[in-house]
Amino acid sequence: MQISSPFDLVLFGGLGDLARRKLLPALYMLDLDQRLPAGHIVLVSRQQMDADALAQWLRQQVQPHLSSTVFEAERWQAFCQRVHLHTMDAADLDGYRAMAAELSGGNNRVFYLATGSDLFTPICEGLHQADLIDPDSKVVLEKPIGHDLASAQQINQAVESYFEESQIYRIDHYLGKETVQNLMVLRFANSLFEHQWNHKYIDHIQISITESLGVESRAGFYDHVGATRDMFQNHLLQLLCITAMEPPARLEPDAIRDEKVKVLRALRPVLGSSISEHVVRGQYDAGVSEGKPVPGYREEPGIDAKSHTETFVAAKVHIDNWRWAGVPFYLRTGKRLAERACEIVVHFKEIPHSIFPLQHKNTMANKLVFRLQPDEGIRLMLCEKKVGPGMNVRPMNLSLNPANLKQTRVPEAYERLLFDVLSGNATLFLRHDELMEAWHWIDPILRGWDELEQRPEPYTSGSWGPAAATLLLAKDGRLWDESS
Numbered sequence: 001m002q003i004s005s006p007f008d009l010v011l012f013g014g015l016g017d018l019a020r021r022k023l024l025p026a027l028y029m030l031d032l033d034q035r036l037p038a039g040h041i042v043l044v045s046r047q048q049m050d051a052d053a054l055a056q057w058l059r060q061q062v063q064p065h066l067s068s069t070v071f072e073a074e075r076w077q078a079f080c081q082r083v084h085l086h087t088m089d090a091a092d093l094d095g096y097r098a099m100a101a102e103l104s105g106g107n108n109r110v111f112y113l114a115t116g117s118d119l120f121t122p123i124c125e126g127l128h129q130a131d132l133i134d135p136d137s138k139v140v141l142e143k144p145i146g147h148d149l150a151s152a153q154q155i156n157q158a159v160e161s162y163f164e165e166s167q168i169y170r171i172d173h174y175l176g177k178e179t180v181q182n183l184m185v186l187r188f189a190n191s192l193f194e195h196q197w198n199h200k201y202i203d204h205i206q207i208s209i210t211e212s213l214g215v216e217s218r219a220g221f222y223d224h225v226g227a228t229r230d231m232f233q234n235h236l237l238q239l240l241c242i243t244a245m246e247p248p249a250r251l252e253p254d255a256i257r258d259e260k261v262k263v264l265r266a267l268r269p270v271l272g273s274s275i276s277e278h279v280v281r282g283q284y285d286a287g288v289s290e291g292k293p294v295p296g297y298r299e300e301p302g303i304d305a306k307s308h309t310e311t312f313v314a315a316k317v318h319i320d321n322w323r324w325a326g327v328p329f330y331l332r333t334g335k336r337l338a339e340r341a342c343e344i345v346v347h348f349k350e351i352p353h354s355i356f357p358l359q360h361k362n363t364m365a366n367k368l369v370f371r372l373q374p375d376e377g378i379r380l381m382l383c384e385k386k387v388g389p390g391m392n393v394r395p396m397n398l399s400l401n402p403a404n405l406k407q408t409r410v411p412e413a414y415e416r417l418l419f420d421v422l423s424g425n426a427t428l429f430l431r432h433d434e435l436m437e438a439w440h441w442i443d444p445i446l447r448g449w450d451e452l453e454q455r456p457e458p459y460t461s462g463s464w465g466p467a468a469a470t471l472l473l474a475k476d477g478r479l480w481d482e483s484s
């Protein structure tokens with residue numbers, strides 16, 4: 001699909017971490033693949049830079065995030081010509097008025113708010129007062145939207161007074177990952193899996209997003225947010241929804257979002273004393289990561305030496321509906337863990353009885369693994385006969401790896417999502433009610449931690465997180481899937 005109308009993409013937080021690491025590289029890739037129509041990219045920042053300094057910034061801060069195999073000097077130069085900087089403060093109305101002169105006047109105008117969500121209201125107000133919003137404009141809101149349920153409600157209400165719901169794209173880049181879409185195809189295009197996808201055949205499901213990096217250069221943002229708001233409230237709950245939702249009636253944005261909302265509404269509330277029983281939070285101490293000694297979270301530059309912000313969170317979650325009754329979902333995410341990986345692992349129930357000698361039935365339980373990173377692919381673990389005499393059983397993997405099979409580049413999540421915004425496809429973006437339901441479930445947990453003054457449990461950098469997370473599964477006679 002090609003987008004025909006020229007666009008203006010106005011990126012607030014234009015010189016920020018997300019812009020340089022993800023958004024600008026994704027726009028370059030779309031341009032390289034000739035999927036980006038004519039148009040301007042306006043980076044909005046308080047920082048001032050002339051054209052030469054901007055070109056240098058693009059070279060030093062963005063170019064290193066492109067793989068050398070996709071870098072073409074001429075195309076890069078042409079791409080950089082499309083990028084402009086607009087210096088202003090989010091609270092400065094004159095800045096918005098001056099912005100109008102930099103826009104093409106076309107009707108595909110996208111305002112991408114890659115700033116803290118406390119700025120969303122003043123930015124929308126400024127755009128409105130400078131008359132920059134028309135009925136075809138779109139606004140993209142980066143997560144986390146709000147700090148809790150009340151602030152999320154306030155921010156959404158404010159944004160919705162300037163934009164219709166159909167113009168609002170609440171982004172969660174995990175939904176743009178190839179394997180997440182493949183999960184939907186696998187579930188809803190194959191009767192083989194869908195028949196097994198319930199409490200009769202599934203023992204439990206684990207969803208993990210583990211990172212080996214620490215807080216890096218984002219201390220200012222992260223210390224106010226923590227792992228629950230940064231990753232759990234959005235990425236992990238969205239992966240849970242896609243894994244657990246009922247088949248939507250159509251492949252249409254609202255049909256899919258209706259099903260995701262039903263999952264969120266069916267989450268069993270975690271309240272009061274069950275918080276510490278079902279949710280574990282941790283904070284990394286010094287240790288060794290990828291062979292190098294690394295400091296603890298509280299020793300990182302810019303982090304409060306007494307910070308109680310969690311860098312790890314794990315939870316046991318129940319979905320109270322017919323399909324999932326009695327099936328626990330174990331979710332976890334953390335920084336400075338043993339390795340970077342993201343997997344959804346569906347553990348099927350063990351066979352009722354093993355006829356094979358020396359083989360306990362629980363070692364023969366099938367697993368279906370959706371791996372989102374670092375490499376994307378799907379693997380079904382089955383049992384087969386070990387070649388040779390006797391009747392010995394061993395595990396084997398049936399693998400589907402999109403990159404290996406087709407020898408094609410798997411596009412980054414932001415490439416797909418930015419293209420979807422420019423072409424007006426909201427399927428992979430969150431609707432108002434989804435966001436609110438997610439906050440509704442998380443809010444009592446955050447409040448409970450505050451009220452009980454519960455502190456995160458320390459864990460060593462380079463480990464798999466705090467001991468309490470291991471215990472969370474061990475109490476149920478289970479283990480986390482720790483490496484693949």
Ligand code: BG6
Nearest residue numbers: 143173209211230231235342373
């Ligand atoms: C972002 C979080 O949404 O996702 C970061 O703010 C995190 O803290 C990042 O590192 C992980 O994304 P990915 O695609 O690299 O797994």
